[in-house]
Amino acid sequence: MGTLIQASRPWERLAMDFKGPLPASGSYRYLLTIIDEYSRFPFAFACHDMSSGSVIRCLGLLFVMFGYPASIHTDRGAVFMSQDVRAFLLQRNIASSCTTPYRPQANGQIERLNGVIWRAITFWLKTRGLGLDKWTWVLQGALHAIRSLLCTTTNEIPHDRLFRYQRRTGSAQSLPAWISTPGPVYVRRVVRPSKYDLLVDKVQLLHANPEYAHVKMPDGHETTLSVRHLAPCGEADEAGSSTEVPTVRPPSDLYALICSTEVGLICSTEVLTVGPPSPPHRSHDSIGTDVPSQTPELIRTSTGEDLETPAGSSDVYQTRTGEKVDDRCASVGSNSLIGVTCFPAFCILAC
Structure with a gap:
């Protein structure tokens, strides 16, 4: 069993077949259908008969508009295997191939197109109240509809996949x-x-x-x-009314983001209110020498929590709940509000 050859670019490989005989529309009783296997872009030509002359005439019109493909795939019909058609393709350096006998699946794309295009034609005839003998009147409209529909196999519209620009349709455009x-x-x-x-x-x-x-x-x-x-x-x-754009006002207070430098997590947000430094409390020992008091200094925050300095330490503040705050995260000023932004490796002080 052979391997199916797949097209890798537009207009590389075409599939061709005849459909008919159809209800006579004037002198036309056959339909020559062609499809680009890469983009699924369809073509159809009304023909008087199934002769090599009709095939050459239709292919000549197609090649003038779109150029020569690399190869054309057909079934083993006598008209496609004729010497005239083969010579016509050989002169234009176009390869030709055919399916195995009694196996239409080898040319499945064009066989499916034959059914789709005839259903589209009959739908157009029914919506316009026309008989089947007028199928040549709506042939181009049916082709336009098929070319504009999404192909579920390629997930693209055949026109867009072939020409790489969006197809404009009059029925798809609307005005607000x-x-x-x-x-x-x-x-x-x-x-x-x-x-x-x-x-x-x-x-x-x-x-x-x-x-x-x-x-x-x-x-x-x-x-x-x-x-x-x-x-x-x-x-x-x-009506002449206008809508005001709301403005975002900055907060009136400066907030301090106090974080632990050991774990790098933000602990709380508060404002430190610090009064003027008071003179250190001094006491006397047994021989009358002044000794600095060991009483811890207190700093009260705006939330009412006191920060105290442990005895003998000037760089660590300790709250009454036991939390320690490095003085790098605070700055003592005279009656000032201090904003502190802390990061894991350093602290940025903003007054």
């Missing part, structure tokens, strides 16, 4: 209500002599399409602008 209805709109002010000038101008929309809008400027002259520069006027704006 504020653009389709004449009235006041906002237009972006491109030139602003001062940064204090307004960002937009209020203009009168006259008419618009999906790309451009015709507006009347405040000074009375009319111009054409891109719809990307327009914005709708809200009901509040039309």
